[in-house]
Amino acid sequence: MNIIKAVFFYPLLWLRGIFLGIGKISSVICLVSSVLMIILKMTEQFSTIEWVQIIPTAVIGFGTFILMEFYDQIILKLNPSGAELTLYK
Secondary structure (H helix, E strand, O other): OHHHHHHHHHHHHHOHHHHHHHHHHHHHHHHHHHHHHHHHHHOOOOOOOOHHHHHHHHHHHHHHHHHHHHHHHHHHHOOOOOOOOOOOO
16 A cells, blocks of 8 residues: 555655646636636626636636645645655645
8 A cells, every 4th residue: 555655645745846836826817817807797898708707717716726725635645654744835
C-alpha cells in the first residue's frame, strides 16, 4: 500500500506549487469575470448575457478554490513515510 501512496504522493508534492499558483490565478479570473458578468447583466445595455454563461464560470472558479483547499489534505493523507509533514501556503 505504501508503494501506491508513494506513486501518487511524490508527483503531487512536486507539482504542489505549480498547481496552487495556476489554481489561484484561474479561480480569481473565473470569479471576477462572473461578478462582472452579473453586473453587466443588471445594466440594460448588456442584458443579452444569459445566466447559462454566468453560472459555469462561477462554478469553475469556486470548484478550483475548493480543490486548492483540499489539495494539502490529500497530500497529507497520502504521506507514505508516516513522518510529520508541514505544508505552508
